[in-house]
Amino acid sequence: MTIVRRLIVTLGxxxxxxxxxxxxxxxxxxxxxxxxDELT
Structure with a gap:
């Protein structure tokens, strides 16, 4: 569960x-x- 929680926090x-x-x-x-625009 901690791995999944870490993934969700990292995604956020x-x-x-x-x-x-x-x-x-x-x-x-x-x-x-x-x-x-300035160059052309």
Missing amino acids: EEIATTSDAQGNSIQEVNVAINQI
């Missing part, structure tokens, strides 16, 4: 960090698009 942490990472990556993509 992964989901929390990926939601943060998605927000950051979206900002990075927007910055990259702006840089490409």
Whole structure:
């Protein structure tokens, strides 16, 4: 049971960090698009 509980906690942490990472990556993509627009 402790192994299953650890998996659930790890999954919850992964989901929390990926939601943060998605927000950051979206900002990075927007910055990259702006840089490409300036170059072209």
